[in-house]
Amino acid sequence: MTKVYFGMTLSLDGFVNDRKGNFDMLFASFEPNEELAAMLQNTGAVVMGRNSFEAGGDTDSYADSYEFQVPLFVLTKKPPAKHPKENDKLTITFVTDGIESAIKQAKIAAKGKDVAVMGVSVGRQLLKAGLVDELQITIAPILLGKGLLLFEHLEELEINLEKLRTIETKQQVEIWYKVIHQT
Template identity: 40%
Template structure:
């Protein structure tokens, strides 16, 4: 069985999107700065060839994406991104969406999209079944926060961008208490610092499981 992981770009003050994000401005005001490192180098990603990153960033990015077998996201993130055009944030991987209401009619997709109405534990369990021995990746702040509260997150990979957004979508709100981490890796790259952590077993409180 693989790990439950998250890999996200984040500002120094902890935001993954700027203020006033929505379908017409998915990254909010100033949020585009979080993704400049995806295109400021000359090394393409094996998974997203249009991303051309610094060599160090491409190695870290692909190492995180390589083992992913399925993705879980929240409904707000799903709607803001337009459902990734029927695909998934990790291309070709099945997507599981946390929601209170299943859309009707179901959207047309190129990979399976499953709407899960009975909570994050169920969504992750279904994603694990689809992923087999590969990882389950989380997309969006809500899915990450719910997984942390439920004690279900294994690893956290942050691309910390040197910008202060001052508002927007915070990654680490509503965690339900302190979460202790173990450092796995630190990689300094042009315009971004990659930090990887493992969630300690004594922080898996499973409050919402």
């Protein structure tokens, strides 16, 4: 059965980027592992926001080198004038009618595999809409002090979680949670 998971890497103090908007330092200690390989294998579609999609600069590079070679659904108010490069596995759909539509389309495209959600804004929308089944939080070994907080602007929500698993590498910790109740 398809599940929707929202995954992010953040600093120990909860920031997804620093005061200048940079996030590279969060991945300095990244180490590939078997769990990551399994996650990539079990993911059938990705939903992300336009900011996340354009963060790397060259959007044509997704077709050549993005780790998820699956259909991508980019939530945006306005699609770009030029459609990015695709390949036989990775297609790009710009969704302009909200998170519910993006998740619905992604679930169909995933064909029973999981749907990964990337990006702070889209993740918050997903949580507010009650559409997330699991959270995947990777904690990088750094304190940033300022920047963009992952769980800011969710004050009206109370979400209970159940820890599913913890993956530890030399430098970081990844925790998977099941969303069990949201009010």
